[in-house]
Amino acid sequence: MRETKMPRAFIEGCFLMDSSRIHENVDRDFDDMVSVISKIIEIPSVLDENAISEAHPFGPRVTEALDAFLEEAKKRGFSTSNIDNMAGYAEVGEGPLFGILAHLDVMPAGALANWRRPPFHAVVEDGRLYGRGVSDDKGPAVSALFALKALADSGVKLNRRFRVIVGLDEESGFRCVERYKKTEEIPVMSFSPDADFPVVNGEKGILHFFLRKKFSSIDAMGLPELVNISGGDRFNIVPDELDVFFRKASAGNLELVLEPIGARVAATGNGVLVKVYGKSAHAMEPHKGENAIQKFLSAVQNMDFGPPSLHVELLKLAALFKNETDGASLGVACEDDISGALTCNLAAISLDGDMLSVKCDIRYPVKKRGDSLIEAIQNSAEEMGWELEIARRSEPLYVDPDSELVKVLLESYASITKEPAAPKSIGGGTYCKALPNAVSFGPLFPGDEETAHQPNEYISMDSLRKMTHVYAEAISRFNSSV
Numbered sequence: 001m002r003e004t005k006m007p008r009a010f011i012e013g014c015f016l017m018d019s020s021r022i023h024e025n026v027d028r029d030f031d032d033m034v035s036v037i038s039k040i041i042e043i044p045s046v047l048d049e050n051a052i053s054e055a056h057p058f059g060p061r062v063t064e065a066l067d068a069f070l071e072e073a074k075k076r077g078f079s080t081s082n083i084d085n086m087a088g089y090a091e092v093g094e095g096p097l098f099g100i101l102a103h104l105d106v107m108p109a110g111a112l113a114n115w116r117r118p119p120f121h122a123v124v125e126d127g128r129l130y131g132r133g134v135s136d137d138k139g140p141a142v143s144a145l146f147a148l149k150a151l152a153d154s155g156v157k158l159n160r161r162f163r164v165i166v167g168l169d170e171e172s173g174f175r176c177v178e179r180y181k182k183t184e185e186i187p188v189m190s191f192s193p194d195a196d197f198p199v200v201n202g203e204k205g206i207l208h209f210f211l212r213k214k215f216s217s218i219d220a221m222g223l224p225e226l227v228n229i230s231g232g233d234r235f236n237i238v239p240d241e242l243d244v245f246f247r248k249a250s251a252g253n254l255e256l257v258l259e260p261i262g263a264r265v266a267a268t269g270n271g272v273l274v275k276v277y278g279k280s281a282h283a284m285e286p287h288k289g290e291n292a293i294q295k296f297l298s299a300v301q302n303m304d305f306g307p308p309s310l311h312v313e314l315l316k317l318a319a320l321f322k323n324e325t326d327g328a329s330l331g332v333a334c335e336d337d338i339s340g341a342l343t344c345n346l347a348a349i350s351l352d353g354d355m356l357s358v359k360c361d362i363r364y365p366v367k368k369r370g371d372s373l374i375e376a377i378q379n380s381a382e383e384m385g386w387e388l389e390i391a392r393r394s395e396p397l398y399v400d401p402d403s404e405l406v407k408v409l410l411e412s413y414a415s416i417t418k419e420p421a422a423p424k425s426i427g428g429g430t431y432c433k434a435l436p437n438a439v440s441f442g443p444l445f446p447g448d449e450e451t452a453h454q455p456n457e458y459i460s461m462d463s464l465r466k467m468t469h470v471y472a473e474a475i476s477r478f479n480s481s482v
């Protein structure tokens with residue numbers, strides 16, 4: 001089509017007219033949207049390792065959630081595709097491909113006693129929609145679908161193909177996106193409704209590693225003998241509890257040294273059990289927690305125990321991690337102006353026979369690359385005589401704040417919410433890292449309570465409506481920008 005120059009006011013007038021019809025459609029279909037979300041919430045699409053098969057790679061209930069989503073999309077005019085029951089998509093329009101990346105698997109409900117309503121049954125109460133997955137990520141997936149429907153129903157010509165891609169194991173690895181990427185078209189740009197508004201355009205890099213050292217378990221020579229130390233579990237959590245067990249020890253002597261760190265010391269039949277408490281936090285913000293392992297290590301230099309070589313290795317660890325969360329002593333401290341400082345979480349410690357191991361989680365700034373950090377950690381490990389094993393490595397994500405993608409999303413957000421909108425960086429690793437030119441866009445508004453992965457997960461009906469308007473506004477702007 002030949003370009004004809006139109007006065008700017010006229011173009012904007014057209015745009016506003018289209019846009020208001022789209023937003024009317026969002027409100028018109030709101031109840032229908034809630035009913036579709038509710039239907040999909042009823043399906044407990046939790047990864048079931050015991051029920052996986054070739055046909056149902058994440059278990060039959062997860063497949064069922066995909067079938068339900070695709071069926072509802074099809075009924076509303078979308079073309080759909082199921083990719084080996086690992087992912088799927090609903091698509092509308094013509095032209096270059098724009099992606100919206102969401103997921104339909106959910107975290108397990110956990111202890112049912114913590115839920116005030118059945119987790120897999122959507123209930124509206126006090127202006128909130130409750131149920132496992134309403135905010136992460138079934139609600140946002142369906143919200144994006146209805147935003148597209150609002151645009152498609154408005155009669156405006158679609159200049160892009162908009163595709164809601166739904167993965168089925170976002171919570172347990174990204175096998176779904178990896179499978180998608182093998183055979184399916186990669187969108188020119190994408191957003192993912194699976195984190196925060198306004199726009200998350202930076203995600204730190206993540207390094208998970210183990211450090212291990214064999215020590216010689218020769219006689220403690222009359223000293224109390226440390227026979228067990230265990231604390232922490234997952235890489236991404238600041239450990240809030242540590243158990244240390246000493247044989248041939250007296251509680252009184254240990255109390256003296258460990259009282260200042262608030263440890264609980266108790267004599268048992270054949271020794272003394274020490275419990276050190278801290279405060280858990282997410283590894284992306286370790287300074288908000290209190291690391292029980294680091295607390296204990298800080299006391300090791302004032303303690304006398306054996307075996308001597310274990311004592312020495314614990315002293316080395318204490319020197320390597322100190323009471324820091326910036327990785328300074330490990331040799332990796334750094335920061336940038338976009339995403340701030342590197343964070344370091346000493347996540348777990350354990351003793352297995354004569355092997356002492358620790359687990360560590362590092363989140364590094366978006367301008368940094370993993371290689372130089374691994375080299376620095378390797379050097380520190382070698383100096384100590386410890387063995388390093390990298391368990392996970394995920395490079396940072398950063399999308400230019402002046403890119404069309406980020407600018408249009410921010411403008412759309414601001415125009416609906418009337419709130420200031422600036423892009424932000426987080427320490428987490430979302431789905432967006434799996435696709436080029438992708439950023440997180442919602443669903444959590446600033447000030448909303450985060451209930452994802454928790455009992456009594458909910459989303460306020462107001463936020464659900466507002467987010468759908470924001471998504472509708474964004475895709476309508478992208479549709480006009482081709």
Ligand SMILES: [Zn+2]
Nearest residue numbers: 136137170194
């Ligand atoms: Zn999610």
